[in-house]
Amino acid sequence: MPTDIEIARQATLIPITEVAKNAGVPDEALIPYGKYKAKVDTATLPTTSNGKLILVTAVNPTPAGEGKTTTSVGLSDALHRIGKKTMLCLREPSLGPCFGVKGGGAGGGKSQVMPMDEINLHFTGDFHAITSAHNLLSAMIDNHIYWGNSLDIDLRRVTWRRVLDMNDRALRQIVGPLGGVSNGFPRETGFDITVASEIMAILCLASDLDDLQKRLGDIIIGYRRDRTPVFCRDVKADPAMTVLLKDAILPNLVQTLENRPAFLHGGPFANIAHGCNSVIATKTALRMADYVVTEAGFGADLGAEKFMDIKCRLAGLKPDAIVLVATVRALKMNGGVAKADLTKGENVDAVRAGSVNLKRHIENVKKFGITPTIAINHFYLDTDAEIAVIQEMAKEFGADAVICKHWAEGGAGAEELAQIVATKADAGAPDFDQLYPSSMPLADKITTVATEIYRAENVAIPTAVRKQLKQWEEMGYGEFPVCMAKTQYSFSTDPTQLGAPTGHEIAIREVRLSAGAGFVVAIAGDIMTMPGLPKVPSAEGIYLDENGQIEGLF
């Protein structure tokens, strides 16, 4: 079988100007970045549609791979094939992790977005702009302190750190500035990876440049001795940060292997942030196309919940249909099979055992008023009997479970899924609702997600955390949704508890306020905001070959 990169290299891309024309983007709204990438000037783009929104989510991720992005691409290409004017909206990948574990890419097989090397490297510079805006604020904070600290910021309580789009564990925790009077006042601080920046979440939730600047100004950068917050706008950084982000806020247009349009825009962490592409890209796509296919990070417990409770709530969006991706292999792993044993022939019992994971995700999604369509992302070793188990189980919930072969066949392999999903999207989701109302107290929101979605028997919120939440409510942040940060591998906080664990406790270790983004982060378990490189980083194998092609990136 050809690899993703081999398939990608055989692809014939068309100029981005043509992709744009086909998608109805007029010349004056297209800002090219090279021959195969562009930004779209949303201000000059005409509104030609009022599209239906289709969310693609998945079972809990396993090392077997589920293919959520691949399915999003395949579904979008398939919708085009059955005559539906469609737009695909995905996240941009982050540069740093490409040098850690071999990976990168967007989609796989015959369902990829192109040009994959440029997308995985600097792309159109959005993440670099976020890094610059973030670190400008950091520099202005220390500069304010250096010149007299008239805002009385408590040096021990500066919460705003710095960011780099690089896996660099050595920067997680540092002390500086050292070197005496001319460098400033030493304090403990550190760096996160750029995708963990609150600015990334803000860029992805902002409705326009004015809203972006308002949210940037709302960022809390630290506290005084009396615990009153100091805002970004207090150090007067928000307008200049907005200037740095003025191009980054525009959606990036690329194409699938079948030359269909796709927006790749924004890529917030899916644990300490909401893990969805930008609201601006999604809303722009809805103005251009009749169907918009988008995805959410991780499994449905984290990704779909945040998509609906954070992104849809804050942006006034709602999904018209939801696709839940599952694979035979992933369900086998949820049923106790080790990765090395996945190729050892049919194992219907394991699929049945692991289907509890899928079942719980279906139940969860239905709590939002929508019955998902199950996309069985086909692998050539899957047997009919294994697939039948999944279809049976889906039927219990009144859900369709469709075999999709877009990895091997492109959009042609997902036409049945496209037909079903289009029909469902046309019918809409009149019963859609968020899981909890905005008016619910913050601690109760955490408990609701933990019990309703994660199925915790017990939710442990320490007194100090409850006090903190109370304080934020008094400060006016009580209407914020909560953004749960926990492992993506399990419904519980223990990544080894696959399937559908019960009887577990969700313990909230810490809460953080993303006052600019507009949510409260509740951290359950260890969350890493600056990854490290492995012993042999993939960077060691990345190079330009004699033809100037990039090797080793995927």
Place this chain on the structure above:
Amino acid sequence: MPTDIEIARQATLIPITEVAKNAGVPDEALIPYGKYKAKVDTATLPTTSNGKLILVTAVNPTPAGEGKTTTSVGLSDALHRIGKKTMLCLREPSLGPCFGVKGGGAGGGKSQVMPMDEINLHFTGDFHAITSAHNLLSAMIDNHIYWGNSLDIDLRRVTWRRVLDMNDRALRQIVGPLGGVSNGFPRETGFDITVASEIMAILCLASDLDDLQKRLGDIIIGYRRDRTPVFCRDVKADPAMTVLLKDAILPNLVQTLENRPAFLHGGPFANIAHGCNSVIATKTALRMADYVVTEAGFGADLGAEKFMDIKCRLAGLKPDAIVLVATVRALKMNGGVAKADLTKGENVDAVRAGSVNLKRHIENVKKFGITPTIAINHFYLDTDAEIAVIQEMAKEFGADAVICKHWAEGGAGAEELAQIVATKADAGAPDFDQLYPSSMPLADKITTVATEIYRAENVAIPTAVRKQLKQWEEMGYGEFPVCMAKTQYSFSTDPTQLGAPTGHEIAIREVRLSAGAGFVVAIAGDIMTMPGLPKVPSAEGIYLDENGQIEGLF
């Protein structure tokens, strides 16, 4: 009088595709970045010329401003006006300093390159790519140490730091990683600004991607306990860094206010590096145009010397003509007038007194075998008598001194200069030679520049520095040119000694080896490689107005 930004906003830009067509860049070699910026794919560009190279340099900079870039733009536009096929090559400005002291821009008045806001912000992402490549190496070094340090790098002798394109003094000197086993081994380190990265110098000296990768591999990142060097290629970072720089190495095409083509590419520090735009841009321009106008950083003592002894030596280039920019105001300041007193009417004596600065620069340039043409960059308060002093003095050296009004009039104001310079360039510079041969011992090279150019009476090179230079010679670096890092405001190391100081000592504090770039840096005086922000940074006044235009950047 209209401000630079007002003039810029009244300009009518033409699409970069048209600029390219006029410059002879075929469609297939043009990689657009938005409507008014592009990169040029040098591999597919045909060679249509064998141009003459014109260097623009200046007297020592003063707070009055000399207008070296402005004159480069004006001269280039003027050459076009008199029918000469010309290409302009300038450096790219750095993002970080834009948020410090109000500034930025490229050129001034009616001699500017456009679009100035984009050029001063992220432009085509070159500096972000350099930041990424630099910090990838940093991360791989600490990662190597973390996983067992099989190269035996001495933690105290890691010389490779990190960079950000931001004025952030708090990062100059830090300790990290802290936090225990999972983060690594604490050590002292810090950040420089991106333009001070050796990678910036390398990008600007590399002849192509292969040479770039070789030079990256040659970087010394630190030493073992036994003082043997550890190279970038020892941690296997150079191929991946090359991948990150594969687009950054291509020259950026923009236009002047008169819609003439300009390459803006690279921007190394002019103290710890050589301060010139990229060799690739210059060589590409020479293939396309009959005349190429380029500039070097700071005054002729630093900029022109490095242009000839470093850039031309390493790239096999030579200037066919040299323009030396002076202003009445700058010479007055060199003659002892304070900035506040510059508007107090004619002062012929001050101009005469300050002309010693110009005189010495002319003498210096002649040591390279070329008699410069003096461009008197006209200011509306200049009087005929003041200008006459400069012209008289130039005549002593057989040099033309031409009044140029390109600031007020654009290219039309520099046609006389263009005629003279074109004639000189056509005649060429058969006597051109570097100041010293590559075979000269490193310490003697330092002494030669210090006595011949800076006119030091005494050059103090401490024993430890001499020993270090000797060691590098033994290691095979003896053929490298020296790159002097000293104040740009004076021939001496004391920035207050204007005019033509004599009897001073040049004391070399420290030497550094830029083994990848290919030069030895000799530091005389305090050199700052990470600037700070002022009490009221210009960032506080930068914002998007109601029309989406950037205010406060210039």
